[in-house]
């Protein structure tokens with residue numbers, strides 16, 4: 001894969017006319033903090049997450065994004081549990097691993113990165129990626145039936161200082177930042193981070209769309225996605241993917257495939273009741289079929305490594 005092919009990913013002029021279609025990186029977002037109330041297939045324990053990883057790899061995913069959970073589904077921030085999950089996934093398959101940060105509010109920046117530092121000490125527990133959200137947003141959900149917000153003070157706060165701290169800490173630990181963008185200003189921040197060398201090219205950008213009353217991100221529509229990708233700096237090497245919180249990613253999948261983007265589905269984001277509440281692997285299989293139908297064969301993990309510029 002040459003640099004020019006990667007540049008083409010940001011430029012719609014180059015999309016459909018490429019002689020060889022770019023392969024498709026499927027990232028599966030297996031659990032987030034989703035409950036099992038609607039879809040009982042959400043994995044919680046390290047063994048369940050590792051089993052899901054292997055099933056999704058076989059179905060066509062080359063990256064797994066996960067959150068550590070307690071056996072009852074509660075949030076888990078223990079660095080040792082994160083390390084256990086990575087080790088168990090690595091025993092089962094070769095899927096690339098994208099960890100979340102700790103959602104911790106005491107000594108915030110240090111503690112959000114503590115598990116990444118611990119995991120980075122050994123190759124058997126080191127994830128390949130971890131998330132940096134390049135801006136802040138109000139993430140309260142609005143309920144149009146009750147005509148009120150369900151909460152009114154949930155701020156997903158990521159100061160510039162925090163982003164730079166996280167990016168440096170991850171890079172030092174041998175973990176590549178994946179850059180989540182919720183709105184156009186987040187995309188502009190990515191450009192600034194690349195310009196100052198805080199992030200290395202090729203950048204791995206994840207467009208985060210949101211439904212379910214979360215108005216702090218773009219909607220899961222063609223225009224919502226295109227507003228983000230139209231602002232990706234065309235002179236930079238960027239591979240981008242798209243996820244949708246609380247909504248059906250199929251709504252923008254064709255647009256992403258047409259525009260040389262990648263896909264990040266998962267029942268952690270949305271339980272897909274209209275598809276009978278599938279497993280993560282069943283969902284991945286559907287998106288892989290969609291990619292193949294337009295000539296975008298899912299990548300192997302080695303092919304994803306090349307596109308995203310990470311070593312073994």
Ligand code: ZN
Pocket residue numbers: 032065066067100
């Ligand atoms: Zn996550």
